[in-house]
Amino acid sequence: MMRGIERRPIFRDDQDRADFATRVAALATAGAWTVYAWALLPNHAHLLVRTGTRPLARSMRSLLTGYAGAFNRRHKRVGHLFQNRYKSIVIEEEPYLLELVRYLHLNPLRAGVLTSLPALDRYPWTGHSALLGRVPRPWQAVSEVLGQFGPNRRRARAAYRAFVAEGLSQGRRPDLQGGGLIRSLGGWAAVTALRRGREAYLGDERVLGGSEFVEQLRQEAEAQQYFRPRGLPLARLLGLVCRHLGIAPTLLQGGSRRPAASRAREGIAYLWLTVWGRSGRQLAAVLGIGPQSVYKAAQRGAQDRAAWDRLDPKSTRR
Numbered sequence: 001m002m003r004g005i006e007r008r009p010i011f012r013d014d015q016d017r018a019d020f021a022t023r024v025a026a027l028a029t030a031g032a033w034t035v036y037a038w039a040l041l042p043n044h045a046h047l048l049v050r051t052g053t054r055p056l057a058r059s060m061r062s063l064l065t066g067y068a069g070a071f072n073r074r075h076k077r078v079g080h081l082f083q084n085r086y087k088s089i090v091i092e093e094e095p096y097l098l099e100l101v102r103y104l105h106l107n108p109l110r111a112g113v114l115t116s117l118p119a120l121d122r123y124p125w126t127g128h129s130a131l132l133g134r135v136p137r138p139w140q141a142v143s144e145v146l147g148q149f150g151p152n153r154r155r156a157r158a159a160y161r162a163f164v165a166e167g168l169s170q171g172r173r174p175d176l177q178g179g180g181l182i183r184s185l186g187g188w189a190a191v192t193a194l195r196r197g198r199e200a201y202l203g204d205e206r207v208l209g210g211s212e213f214v215e216q217l218r219q220e221a222e223a224q225q226y227f228r229p230r231g232l233p234l235a236r237l238l239g240l241v242c243r244h245l246g247i248a249p250t251l252l253q254g255g256s257r258r259p260a261a262s263r264a265r266e267g268i269a270y271l272w273l274t275v276w277g278r279s280g281r282q283l284a285a286v287l288g289i290g291p292q293s294v295y296k297a298a299q300r301g302a303q304d305r306a307a308w309d310r311l312d313p314k315s316t317r318r
Contacts, residue, residue: 001044001045001046001047001086001087002044002045002060002064002082002083002086002087003043003044003082003083004043004044004081004082004083005079005080005081005082005083006083007043007083008043009042009043010042010043010044010045010071010081010082011040011041011042011043011045012075014125015074016071016074017040017124017125019067019070019071020040020045020063020067021038021040021125023062023063023066023067024038024047024063024139025137025139027059027062027063028139028140029139030053030295030296030299031052031053031299032051032052032053032054032058032059032062033049033050033051033052033056033059034049034050034052034141034144035047035048035049035127035139035140035141036048036049036050036097036100036101036127036140036141036144036145037100037101037104037105037126037127037145038104038126038127038140039104039105039107039108039125039126039127040125040126041107041108041111041113042111042113046104046107048091048097048100048101048104053274053298053299053302054273054274054295054298055277056088058273058280058295060086060088062295064081064082064086067081068080068081068082097148098145098148098163101127101131101145102163102164102167103167104126104127105120105126105127105128105131105164106120106164106167106168107126108120108123108125108126109168117164117165117168120164121134121161122134127140128164130142131145131146131157131160132157132160132161133153133157145160146160149163232313234272234278234282234283234286237268237271237272238252238268238286240311241264241267241268241271241311242264244267244311245260245263245264245267246260247260247261247264251264252264252265252268252287253286253287253288262297265287265289265294265297266297266298266300266301266304267301267304267307267308267311268283268287268297268301269283269294269295269297269298269301270297270298270300270301270302270305270308271301271308271311271312272298273294273295273298274298274301274302275308275309275312280294280295280298
C-alpha cells in the first residue's frame with residue numbers, strides 16, 4: 001500500500017490513474033511480479049502481487065519514482081508525492097489470497113468513491129472489472145484467480161461476484177491488515193530481524209499468516225543468510241565473468257553489441273541484481289548503459305540461470 005504525502009491525492013484524474021496502471025502492467029509484463037488484485041483510491045493505492053524476477057523493493061522503486069516524476073511534470077509541482085516508504089505485508093497464500101482479492105477490490109465502496117456493487121463492476125480502476133471481463137487487463141492474473149472459483153470461465157465469474165457481494169457487509173477487517181509476526185513471534189524485536197529473500201522488513205511492516213508460516217519464513221531467512229553471501233565486489237564479478245567467457249573486461253563498456261559482450265552483461269546483471277540484490281544504477285554506471293538496459297539484461301540472464309549460478313560463490317559454502 002502506498003499513500004500520498006499528508007494524505008493528499010496521488011491521482012487527480014483518469015490520466016493519472018491510467019499512467020499508474022500502465023506502469024504496473026509494464027512490470028507485470030516484464031516478469032517482475034504477478035498481479036492478483038489492485039485498487040486505486042484518490043490518495044492511496046493497493047497491490048496484491050507475487051514477486052517474480054526482481055526483488056519487490058526494486059519494482060516498487062521503479063513504479064513509484066517513475067510515476068511521481070511524471071505526475072509532478074504533468075501537474076507542474078515539485079517535491080515528494082508519496083508519504084514515506086510503501087507498506088508491504090508478506091501473505092500466507094492458502095487462507096488469505098481470495099479474502100484479500102475481495103477486500104482490496106471493495107476498497108472504493110468502503111471509501112465512498114462508489115456507491116454500489118454494479119458501479120464497482122464497471123469501475124476500471126480496480127482489478128475487479130477485469131475479473132468480470134468488463135475491462136481487458138491481459139497483464140492481470142485473471143485466470144489464476146478465477147481458477148479458484150471453477151474451471152468454467154462463466155460460472156467462475158458468477159461465483160467470484162457472489163463471493164465479493166458476500167463481503168459487502170464485512171466493512172473494515174483488522175484481521176486482514178497484518179500482525180501475524182507480532183502474534184507469533186512476540187513483538188517488534190522479531191520484525192527488525194526478519195529477512196525474506198533480499199527485502200528487509202522494517203518496523204512498520206507486517207506478516208499476515210499463522211505461527212507455522214512465520215516460523216517457516218524465519219527458518220528460510222536464516223538459511224539464506226548462511227548459504228548466500230552478499231556476493232563479490234563488482235570489479236571482481238566483472239573479471240570472473242569475463243574470464244569465464246574468455247573476453248577482456250573493456251569489451252563490456254560502451255554498450256558493445258558483440259554476442260560475447262551481451263552474454264557477459266546478462267550474466268553479470270543476473271548475479272548482481274537478481275541473486276545478490278545489489279544496485280542496478282551502480283552496475284549501469286560501470287557498464288556505461290542505462291539502468292533499464294541493466295534490468296533487461298538481468299531478465300535475459302535469468303533464462304540461463306543454471307550456467308550463471310555455477311559462478312555464484314554460494315555454491316562453495318555448503
